[in-house]
Each structure stands twice: as structure tokens, then as C-alpha cells.
Amino acid sequence: MKASFYLMIFLAILGFPEGNTNGNTTWHVANETMFIGIGVHENPVFNCSLTMEKVSIKRQKECVFPFIQWLQRNPKSNCRVEHGKFLDCMVDAEKVCSTEDQLIALREMFEKTYTEDRVCIKSFLFLPANETYAFLGYSCKMDQSEKLRLKQNACSKKLEEMWQTNRADKRICREYVNVKACLKKLQADAPCNKTKEEQVLSDILLGSFNPYCQNGVDPVRGVSIMKCPSYFLFGLLITTALIKIVYI
Numbered sequence: 001m002k003a004s005f006y007l008m009i010f011l012a013i014l015g016f017p018e019g020n021t022n023g024n025t026t027w028h029v030a031n032e033t034m035f036i037g038i039g040v041h042e043n044p045v046f047n048c049s050l051t052m053e054k055v056s057i058k059r060q061k062e063c064v065f066p067f068i069q070w071l072q073r074n075p076k077s078n079c080r081v082e083h084g085k086f087l088d089c090m091v092d093a094e095k096v097c098s099t100e101d102q103l104i105a106l107r108e109m110f111e112k113t114y115t116e117d118r119v120c121i122k123s124f125l126f127l128p129a130n131e132t133y134a135f136l137g138y139s140c141k142m143d144q145s146e147k148l149r150l151k152q153n154a155c156s157k158k159l160e161e162m163w164q165t166n167r168a169d170k171r172i173c174r175e176y177v178n179v180k181a182c183l184k185k186l187q188a189d190a191p192c193n194k195t196k197e198e199q200v201l202s203d204i205l206l207g208s209f210n211p212y213c214q215n216g217v218d219p220v221r222g223v224s225i226m227k228c229p230s231y232f233l234f235g236l237l238i239t240t241a242l243i244k245i246v247y248i
Contacts, residue, residue: 059093
């Protein structure tokens with residue numbers, strides 16, 4: 001089986017796949033925090049070249065970044081139209097690596113999990129902190145994973161409070177830098193044996209991309225956010241989870 005990486009946005013309330021019965025995936029509900037995940041496909045029906053995977057990832061990034069920026073510019077607005085565009089964009093981004101049946105399933109999943117209420121009204125947060133499959137605890141024993149999960153959630157608590165108070169708060173951009181620094185330290189100290197693949201992913205996930213900044217990249221010390229190079233605009237997205245999505 002070939003492992004292929006593709007970018008997806010997940011609502012933690014959507015949870016994680018618990019198993020399959022007659023080809024149907026059962027989703028376990030987690031919580032109300034929204035997060036971004038990079039999924040790893042290890043299924044022969046997903047036949048996508050590395051080049052096409054990169055195309056899909058780029059397209060999905062181009063869906064995510066403008067949407068969160070719109071939410072920041074319009075903190076009190078109804079986002080029904082933008083919400084619909086976002087869903088369409090995410091499905092279109094998957095066309096290069098998905099069959100028609102898979103696209104239909106993805107659209108159904110998106111509609112159930114990225115509801116207008118959850119995405120536009122509650123908290124459309126991209127926080128690198130999360131649940132059982134969070135990347136820091138992916139290779140840990142369950143007791144270690146639980147401890148790491150709580151510590152990861154603590155890393156992003158302030159940012160989440162800032163977002164829910166006023167998602168237009170420009171300080172969120174720099175607070176996100178603090179969140180990643182906190183997670184990097186946790187990762188370095190974590191009592192877990194990571195696979196080479198997990199280490200590569202975590203290095204990517206804690207990169208310079210910052211969807212809360214106007215140019216999509218961490219601000220440079222002493223340099224205005226607006227002066228950050230725009231060619232980093234669609235850098236790799238920070239994630240909270242390394243999730244296996246299984247298509248049968």
C-alpha cells in the first residue's frame with residue numbers, strides 16, 4: 001500500500017473513524033474545537049501520484065486560508081455564502097486524487113461536520129492541539145497520550161479564548177507563534193517513539209505557515225506582518241492530528 005498525504009480540515013466534533021461495517025465508517029464524536037488535520041491514506045484505492053497529491057494539497061490550502069481570513073475580517077457577519085463556497089472549494093480540491101464515489105462521500109462528510117453554525121458562529125479554529133490522535137501522542141501508550149493531549153490543549157488555550165472573544169484581534173497572529181513554540185517543546189520532551197514518517201510530518205506541521213496572519217506566515221521579529229513575503233502565502237498548514245481515513 002502506498003501512503004499518500006492530503007490536506008483536510010476537520011471539526012473535532014466529527015471525531016475519528018472507529019471502524020467499518022459493510023464499507024461504512026463510524027465516526028466517534030470528540031469535542032467542539034476545530035482543527036486542521038493532514039490525513040495519511042494507506043489504501044490501494046487511493047491511487048494518486050506525488051505530483052497530484054501536491055496539487056491537491058495546494059488547492060486545499062487555497063480554500064482554507066482565504067476563508068479564515070474572511071472570518072477575521074468579518075467577525076460579526078453571516079457567512080452563509082462564503083461557507084458554501086468553502087465546501088465547494090474543498091470538494092473540488094480533492095478531484096485530482098479521488099474517485100466520483102469518494103467525492104460524494106467527502107461532500108456528505110463536509111456538510112455534516114462543517115455546518116454553518118459550527119464553522120461560522122461557534123469557533124472556526126485552526127489550533128495545533130487536540131485529541132487521541134494528536135501527532136505528539138500518535139506513538140505513545142494511552143496513558144502517555146492522554147497526558148500529552150491535556151498539555152497540548154493548554155498550549156492553545158489563550159489563543160482559543162482570544163478567538164472566541166474577537167476573531168478580528170490581530171494579536172492572534174503572534175499568539176499562534178507561541179502555540180507552535182509550546183508544542184515544539186512538548187514534542188522534544190515527549191516520552192514517545194515516533195516513526196520516521198511521524199517525525200517528518202511533525203516537522204512540516206510546525207512550520208512557518210500561520211493562517212491568522214495577513215500573509216499566511218509567521219511575522220518576522222521587528223518586521224511588520226504586511227512585509228512578510230507573500231510567496232509563503234499558502235505554506236503548509238499546522239495540524240493537531242495525524243489521522244488515518246480509510247476508504248473501503
